[in-house]
Amino acid sequence: MSTDAESGFDPAVSDDLILRLPQARALGLQIRAFGAGRAEIHMPFAAQLVGDPETGVIHGGAVSTLMDTCGGASVMAHPQVEGHTATISLRIDYLRAATPGQGITARAECHHVTRSVAFVRAVALDEDEDRPVAMATGTFTVPQMRGDAPEGAA
Amino acid sequence: MSHRKPEPVQVVKQRRDTALRALAEGVPYVNFLGITFDRRGDELTGVLNYDDKLIGNPDLPALHGGVTAAFLEVTSIITLSWMSLWDEVESGRLDLGSLEKGQLPRLPKTIDFTIDYLRPGLPRDAYARARVTRSGRRYASVHAEAWQDNRDRPIVQAVGHFLMPWDER
Numbered sequence: 394m395s396t397d398a399e400s401g402f403d404p405a406v407s408d409d410l411i412l413r414l415p416q417a418r419a420l421g422l423q424i425r426a427f428g429a430g431r432a433e434i435h436m437p438f439a440a441q442l443v444g445d446p447e448t449g450v451i452h453g454g455a456v457s458t459l460m461d462t463c464g465g466a467s468v469m470a471h472p473q474v475e476g477h478t479a480t481i482s483l484r485i486d487y488l489r490a491a492t493p494g495q496g497i498t499a500r501a502e503c504h505h506v507t508r509s510v511a512f513v514r515a516v517a518l519d520e521d522e523d524r525p526v527a528m529a530t531g532t533f534t535v536p537q538m539r540g541d542a543p544e545g546a547a
Numbered sequence: 548m549s550h551r552k553p554e555p556v557q558v559v560k561q562r563r564d565t566a567l568r569a570l571a572e573g574v575p576y577v578n579f580l581g582i583t584f585d586r587r588g589d590e591l592t593g594v595l596n597y598d599d600k601l602i603g604n605p606d607l608p609a610l611h612g613g614v615t616a617a618f619l620e621v622t623s624i625i626t627l628s629w630m631s632l633w634d635e636v637e638s639g640r641l642d643l644g645s646l647e648k649g650q651l652p653r654l655p656k657t658i659d660f661t662i663d664y665l666r667p668g669l670p671r672d673a674y675a676r677a678r679v680t681r682s683g684r685r686y687a688s689v690h691a692e693a694w695q696d697n698r699d700r701p702i703v704q705a706v707g708h709f710l711m712p713w714d715e716r
Binding site for chain 1: 573574614624662
């Protein structure tokens with residue numbers, strides 16, 4: 394799976410990351426970039442995702458799912474990681490309410506990987522990209538390092 | 548000391564259940580995830596009613612981590628609102644009629660939420676409770692956890708901070 398964020402991504406990645414995940418499909422997630430430890434995923438606005446009917450603002454929980462999915466994708470996009478990952482922990486800061494009616498895009502970067510743990514930071518944006526909606530930091534499991542002997546993991 | 552006759556149980560239950568239903572069912576995303584609430588007195592238990600669309604990893608299969616996180620965030624917000632509404636519900640100050648028509652009280656806003664994934668969520672119902680560890684005039688701290696088969700083997704826990712709706716400036 395060799396891809397890079399500039400030239401788009403392999404459609405097989407989209408199948409693997411989004412289409413096979415029922416919850417990602419239910420949210421209509423669209424993967425927009427994948428490679429070199431980075432991922433970008435878009436979540437279109439939908440009325441069913443609203444958390445506060447008074448304001449029409451998307452629920453933080455939907456943003457959590459987007460950030461978690463995008464964070465995991467950035468780990469899988471890391472050249473030293475092979476296979477699937479699972480979230481160990483995720484912290485999300487909600488900086489402001491997303492603008493009602495607008496979709497949300499998450500950009501995640503897997504900035505450090507050890508034999509066992511991948512470290513991720515991510516940001517969530519609506520159409521006003523200068524003012525992030527949320528920021529996240531997360532840790533994820535590393536199933537297998539590329540080049541490791543299978544029994545070599547410590 | 549004056550002793551008032553206790554209210555009939557049906558009256559008490561109807562008032563509380565009406566308020567809770569209006570609070571939880573008024574939020575579209577709560578319905579999208581299929582979350583409902585059981586009530587015992589003032590104690591709430593969130594129920595994540597299983598549906599195939601909640602799955603993240605289809606190979607295990609396991610509930611999506613984002614879904615279990617969202618489940619805890621929903622349970623935290625509804626529990627926090629419920630605790631702060633309780634006195635108004637009980638005293639009759641809260642107009643249940645307008646609540647039922649969808650005029651929800653302002654909900655607390657999440658400031659931050661930190662999720663600790665403990666075990667994969669199995670493809671079945673999950674339950675959650677939130678404990679308001681500190682509730683001040685402006686900020687509240689909440690701890691929440693969710694479990695499935697065994698109460699003492701939680702699948703996910705979280706702490707979050709919330710901005711209370713009546714003092715946002």
